[in-house]
Amino acid sequence: MDLLLRLYEDSKRGGTCTACGAALDWYETLKGNNMPMNAGAVPRKSETHPETGRVVVFFAADDTHWTTCPQRDLFRSPKAAS
Numbered sequence: 001m002d003l004l005l006r007l008y009e010d011s012k013r014g015g016t017c018t019a020c021g022a023a024l025d026w027y028e029t030l031k032g033n034n035m036p037m038n039a040g041a042v043p044r045k046s047e048t049h050p051e052t053g054r055v056v057v058f059f060a061a062d063d064t065h066w067t068t069c070p071q072r073d074l075f076r077s078p079k080a081a082s
C-alpha cells in the first residue's frame with residue numbers, strides 16, 4: 001500500500017499502546033487528529049507545510065499501530081465489527 005499519512009513532526013511524543021503495551025510515537029495529523037505510529041517507523045519523506053511552516057513527515061499507512069497491533073480488533077467500532 002502506498003498511501004501516505006501526513007503528520008506534524010513537532011507533535012511527536014512517546015507512548016504505549018493500551019491494548020498490547022507496544023511502544024508508540026503519537027503524531028498529530030494535519031486535521032488535528034492523533035495518530036499512533038509504530039515506534040521506529042521511518043518517514044518516507046518530509047516537507048515544510050506552506051501555511052503553518054511546520055515540518056510535515058510522510059509515513060506509510062502500513063506503519064500505523066492500528067495496522068499492526070495484535071489487539072487491533074479492539075480499535076474497531078462495534079458497528080464496523082458486526
Ligand SMILES: [Zn+2]
Nearest residue numbers: 017019020069
Ligand atoms: Zn497495540
